[in-house]
Amino acid sequence: MARINSLITSTRRRKTLSIDSNGKSIIFEQAMPNIASNPTTIDEELADSNTNSPNKQSEQQPQPTTPRKVEFKFDINEQQQQQQPTTENTFSDTESDVGSLYDIETSISKSIINQLKILNILISNKFIFILYFAVLSCHVLLWLVLGGIEEGIYQSNPSQSRIFAGFLHFTSGCVVNINGVVVVICQAVLYLIAEIILLILHFISERDTYYIKLETFIVVGMQVGVTLIFGLSYIGAINRYTEYFYAGGNIIASFAVLELLVSNFLPLVLSYYNDSRIVSSRKSTAAASETIRRMTMDDTQPQQTSPIAADDEENQIGGISDNKAEDRGSLYGILDAASTSAILILLRHKKYSEQFLLYAQRSYCPENILCWRDIEAYKKVKKDASRRRIGQFILGTYLIHHSPLELNISKEDKRVQEIEQVLTNKSLPLRADLFDFLQLHCLLNMLDIFERLKSSNKEIREYLKGSKAATPSTGNLN
Numbered sequence: 520m521a522r523i524n525s526l527i528t529s530t531r532r533r534k535t536l537s538i539d540s541n542g543k544s545i546i547f548e549q550a551m552p553n554i555a556s557n558p559t560t561i562d563e564e565l566a567d568s569n570t571n572s573p574n575k576q577s578e579q580q581p582q583p584t585t586p587r588k589v590e591f592k593f594d595i596n597e598q599q600q601q602q603q604p605t606t607e608n609t610f611s612d613t614e615s616d617v618g619s620l621y622d623i624e625t626s627i628s629k630s631i632i633n634q635l636k637i638l639n640i641l642i643s644n645k646f647i648f649i650l651y652f653a654v655l656s657c658h659v660l661l662w663l664v665l666g667g668i669e670e671g672i673y674q675s676n677p678s679q680s681r682i683f684a685g686f687l688h689f690t691s692g693c694v695v696n697i698n699g700v701v702v703v704i705c706q707a708v709l710y711l712i713a714e715i716i717l718l719i720l721h722f723i724s725e726r727d728t729y730y731i732k733l734e735t736f737i738v739v740g741m742q743v744g745v746t747l748i749f750g751l752s753y754i755g756a757i758n759r760y761t762e763y764f765y766a767g768g769n770i771i772a773s774f775a776v777l778e779l780l781v782s783n784f785l786p787l788v789l790s791y792y793n794d795s796r797i798v799s800s801r802k803s804t805a806a807a808s809e810t811i812r813r814m815t816m817d818d819t820q821p822q823q824t825s826p827i828a829a830d831d832e833e834n835q836i837g838g839i840s841d842n843k844a845e846d847r848g849s850l851y852g853i854l855d856a857a858s859t860s861a862i863l864i865l866l867r868h869k870k871y872s873e874q875f876l877l878y879a880q881r882s883y884c885p886e887n888i889l890c891w892r893d894i895e896a897y898k899k900v901k902k903d904a905s906r907r908r909i910g911q912f913i914l915g916t917y918l919i920h921h922s923p924l925e926l927n928i929s930k931e932d933k934r935v936q937e938i939e940q941v942l943t944n945k946s947l948p949l950r951a952d953l954f955d956f957l958q959l960h961c962l963l964n965m966l967d968i969f970e971r972l973k974s975s976n977k978e979i980r981e982y983l984k985g986s987k988a989a990t991p992s993t994g995n996l997n
Contacts, residue, residue, distance in 0.1 A: 635923035643921075661709070665702050672698065700753045703771075707746045714739055728882045728971070730789070737781055745774040796974045861983050862962060862969050866891065871979055878972045879965075886924035887961040887968075890917045894954045894961075906949040910942045913954065928960055 640646055718739060726732055751757055752767040761767065865871050866888070879885040890913065897909045917926045918935055928935070934956055941947050973980050 632923060639921060639923055639925075661706065665705070669698065669702070697753060700750060704746060704750050707742070707749075711739075711742065711746070714742070725881055728878065728975075729786070734781060734786070738778055741774060741777060741781070745770060793971070793974070861986070862965060864983065864986055865969070865979065868982075871982065874976070874979065875969070875972060878976075879968050882968055882971070884964075884968060886917060886926055887964040889924060890926060891958055891961045891965075893917075894958045897954060898951050903949055907942060907945070910938070910949060910953065913957075914939060914942055918957075926957075926960070927964065928957070 718735070721732060721735055724732070749767065749770045752761045752770065758767070865875050876885060876888050879888050893909065893913050893916070897906060897913065900906055900909065916922055916924050918928070918930070918938070919925070920930055938953060938957075941949065941953065973983065
């Protein structure tokens with residue numbers, strides 16, 4: 520059977536394509552951006568090169584078979600479905616080929632990468648310092664403007680009563696009159712205008728798993744209510760009754776207490792409640808986490824590797840040897856042992872893998888899942904040039920300081936430096952297990968988000984309970 524090479528763009532929709540038996544006719548029912556126009560580039564970029572001879576494919580004769588339709592479900596990644604000359608590569612309803620963020624890097628993901636770079640700037644220390652300085656300057660300017668207006672009102676009516684006080688000496692308590700109320704309301708309105716703009720952006724953002732959006736709506740509603748109550752409480756007819764029961768000056772102080780309750784105390788209580796729901800799972804994952812953490816530590820610890828010749832040392836990247844039977848303590852062996860674990864079952868499931876990624880996005884930590892997928896794509900290709908391109912993409916996206924999806928990993932780790940050296944030196948071969956330690960590091964970082972998803976999603980919890988392949992390495996499935 521002829522080999523079939525196809526590249527799939529992720530658009531979170533279902534698309535249908537027809538592929539004939541010789542792999543030369545590709546018909547998309549829906550237009551796919553930057554893909555159908557140049558199919559040869561797709562084959563050159565991520566073609567399966569399992570053969571050592573470039574002419575082997577031309578020597579194979581296609582078998583006459585009936586054309587068939589294949590339907591794929593796309594997400595944020597493109598991927599290449601491959602079919603070997605002697606083995607038919609098919610997937611069941613619960614098995615999913617791993618997509619790669621690299622696959623869409625040259626097409627629809629340019630805008631996504633640019634957005635990530637912009638967001639990376641917005642959370643940088645330099646931007647935060649500039650923002651705080653600008654906010655402080657606006658407050659000082661606002662104080663000067665409103666203070667100047669108040670001084671102008673006093674100069675126009677010098678007979679109006681006025682309270683004078685020293686730096687640390689006050690002759691009377693806080694006195695609020697209609698002028699002070701107007702100043703406070705004007706200041707509150709300016710803040711509300713800025714918050715309305717942010718709320719519009721908040722509406723179009725995805726719902727998060729920490730209830731930050733709900734908390735924001737509650738706090739803004741409280742601000743609007745406090746502003747109205749504070750203004751109405753100083754109207755003459757209303758003031759006679761409200762001031763007797765509750766002083767108007769305490770309204771703002773009461774709002775500050777309520778805001779602390781909503782923004783600090785309630786999230787803390789909710790966090791303890793959620794942790795108590797998965798405490799048994801966390802206990803069972805502690806041992807596995809510590810095991811993986813030891814294996815992903817810096818190379819200051821001695822690595823367990825099989826004895827090999829000194830001239831083969833260049834093939835031992837990240838302390839991983841060629842002989843898996845001898846190197847039982849290597850990261851590659853641990854990765855094989857964990858291939859049937861619950862977290863990997865979830866990652867390789869069509870439906871639940873996308874739910875896992877969506878949950879991670881709403882928890883603001885999708886980089887570990889995306890990196891794991893890109894490493895899977897790196898392992899699939901056999902051409903050294905294609906591997907080098909994907910490897911450089913992984914290095915620039917997840918490992919370099921200030922990269923768009925920077926992982927929480929030490930940049931001083933010798934294995935990270937080795938990866939950079941191997942990718943830049945074209946004379947060195949690229950091993951399939953080059954990123955194994957990084958993939959295990961991603962699995963370790965996924966444990967917490969995995970337990971949270973499992974405790975909040977009954978469907979996934981029931982699926983994992985029924986899976987005989989699930990192991991305790993990622994937690995209790997009950």
